[in-house]
Amino acid sequence: MNKIEFTINGKKVATQVEGRTLLVNLIRDELKLTGTHVGCDTSQCGCCTIHLDGKSVKSCAMLAAQADGANIVTIEGMADGDKLHPVQQAFTECHGLQCGFCTPGMIMTAASILKDHPQPTEEQIVKGLEGNLCRCTGYINIIKSVHRAAELMKA
Amino acid sequence: MQPSRREDLRLIAGHGRYSSDWNLPNQLHASVLRSTHAAARIARIDTAPALAAPGVKAVLTHLDVERAGYKSIVGGVATKDKNGELMKKPFYPILATDRVCHVGQAVAFVVAETPEQAQDAVDLIEVEYEESPAIVTFADARAPGAPAVHADIPGNLSFVHEHGDEAKTAAAFAGAKFVTKVRVDSQRLICNPMEPRACLASFDAATGRYLLHAASQGLIAPRVHLQQITGVPATDIDLIVEDVGGSFGIRSSPYPEYMLSMLASKTLGVPVKWTGSRTDTFLSDYHGRALSLTGEVALDDKGNILAFRWEDEIDLGAYAGPFGAFIGTQNVSIMCGGVYRVPSVFVRSCLAYTNTTPVSSYRGAGRPDIAYAIERLIDQAAQEHGFDNLELRRRNFITPAEMPHTTAAGQTYDCGDFPAVLEHALKTVDWSGFPARRTQSEKRGKLRGIGLASYIEAAAAGAQPKDQTAARVAADGTITIYCMAGGSGQGHETTFVSVFAGVLDVAPDAIQYRASDPAFAMIGNGTGGSRTAAGQGSSFTLLAQALLAKARPHAAKALGVAEVSYAKGVFSGGGKSITLKDLARQVAPADAGTHPFDSEAEGSYGATYPNGCHIAEIEIDPDTGVTDLLRYVAVDDLGNILQPMIVEGQVHGGVAQGWGQMFGEHAVYDRESGQFLTASFMDYPMPRAGWLPNSGHFDRVPHPVPTKKNLLGAKGVGESGCSGSLPALMNAMMHAVRPAGVKELQMPVTPAVLWRALRDARAKAA
Ligand code: FES
């Protein structure tokens, strides 16, 4: 067992984890933040995407022990109270989600695309979403949502 | 801020509740041992080492399942063949008995304190397999001397389904001036909803009831199937489903892990949770498509269609999966004349077993496949016999003046305007400007093609006789409405509530919606066949009317008048008024008993015929074989559209899945070993962002011809995107490569396939 401490959605957490525990399992099973999803076992789908020290990472591709000292934000930490994050708002406005299973990961990835490229081109968005799969939307409205979020964030 | 859909707020905030998000105190965790062989006898299973492992509480095998009296998984059709024989179907065990018939078949079920312990213990179970030869394709299954998947089913032949008039069709072919024949493969696919399967079962010894959390598409079929398999009455199974991460047809019936979790929970006295992985999805979710259709068309000298004839090869997989046999029988045959005036049709479908994962419905379940085949056939016939491919269609379309039209396949199309839909699409895409665009592409060394498809499908019919809905009114006047269909991204909460609230003339926010509540012993279809708007939607219309009819006399009494009028949620009369909500509060029983406005409604609505014309324009880089979809136009007659944004999303998603099938997706088994070669996202190409044209190059244009077969005039949308896109994309592809000498292609047309075909054609020409 490893003792770790980190911050998640602004709260400090201290816990013990098995060496092999994946970060996503710690988040979902122990911290009960089930908005972060598991869609695959080969790090391909991006459903598990979170922000770790300001960068988007796939939480299924990291051990929990590696998160020691990190500052983590999950989908549950994106809204500011009742005020949605602009990316969240854009996703509902543009119908960027259907079943919603890929959505937390998409939103986390989109937010980080916009951090790197506040006014992203179509190519930058597509490239940024490369590691996120969606089976419902055909991505058309997801890409639209990212453009819209850029607009909302500029305003 | 107002979300676009009612379901959005929780889903974008991470507060959705999917199958694996449910937990119960003291729950144990399960893991499944799956077969590593395609065909083998199980000589021995030793579970002792697993049972002795840390945390392990139970290891279930087929012996436990048999002891519990559990029966075969439900599937197959009850129709008889022309000799009066029923479909041959083997016992489909929940856990393999003395043999395994496909890679991934469940063999044992381990229950332990943690998921990791359960997984570790799975590896400790010793199974001695005696391998035998496997067959993984229809052709191999039907070859003389092929190994039998099931010893008592000769030639691996399950069923031969015939539909139409064989003699009349043969006569039409004998008298035809032109005949064209095309074979199309609709390859085996993995449905791959983004949410892998999971379940949580809890048995309550005091009441004898089960609580089950598992993704489903509705409340009736899964529980009825569970009853047939486990003997537990459906009414004793509380199936509670909130959010479902995509279904596409494969979640309409229960999977072995659900019964095993129920059994384990009963045996161990605590809740049992199973969380499937993506590998479980690939290996053990029912697969999709897996069929080949060979069609012939007979034409007279002017190009009038005289007859269609079909020979279909349907791969069922190792067992008759829940809805697998419907695809190869009913679904591919009833629409086999398409949008055309065809005097005679005949279909023969052979359904065979192979050593592969069983097949069930996947978005369209046979309907996209037949639409694809028909439209390939029409284009090919035009090409071969010198007809213009638009003229050939125009000449043979069933016209609005001929509606209602009963087809030779026995369907009665109630309405539709196929000629106008075609013209609408041609105009939208600027069809006549194509030659100039092709010249531009040629200048850049690219091959360009344009292809269209006039598709039609039968939708909205359901297996249940009617769709019931209910409204319950709380003491505070809040109305909650219920139905039996389960959503998985279609936006039911938004659509149904707006239909209901629309009739009541109140803001949708005033209404609550609850799907699939087992407390309601209602009849109603699950989600499937693009049917919920037409079926449940219409029933919700009646429900709102019923509730108003109940409220009206109470309003008159409250206002002290004989007659009241009603508008915008307010009853008025004698110069006074009262809102529906206030009235509901006023008349609520003091004891929280039945509210006088509680209402029920039901309706039965027949099949509808969504149709449309999809056009794809593509450009190919011959040096790499990479295809770029430049433009996509979908002009659809989906009847009345209730929620334009949701309908658009359904079309996008359907076309994306068609794109996936056309350009990449393929579930491949090794022909020798029967091993499954494409069992992960690294081997199975899923469509990714940017592969479809962006919204500026994807035109989706409604062309509604409302149906009178339901109260809303809706025809349905869920599956049309697949039915339109497969043929449009392939026709565009053939149009692009035919000048380069490529005569035939089958899906998936991957860059490698295309590059090789172009190279071979060049070599042949040289
Ligand atoms: S679950 Fe992390 S990438 Fe799929």
Ligand code: FES
């Ligand atoms: S919305 Fe369903 S997977 Fe993306």
